[in-house]
Amino acid sequence: MLKIGVIIGLLALALLATKYLDEKIQKKIFIGLAAIAAGAIVLFMGAELFR
Structure with missing residues (x-):
């Protein structure tokens, strides 16, 4: 469960980093x-x- 939380957290940071990109690129990255x-x-x- 912790692994999933870490992955989701990193993906959320990636989404925040794409905030300043073009809207088309944002959609593709999302x-x-x-x-x-x-x-x-x-x-x-x-x-x-x-298991």
Whole structure:
């Protein structure tokens, strides 16, 4: 659970860093970060289920 919290925290910092970018680029980065977050959550949940 801590791993997921750290990943979400780092992704939130990345979103704050993109605040000053162009709106089109912000949207692309947001979609990419959401995909990374979803993938990380699925992987960690799967790892916990296999334990």
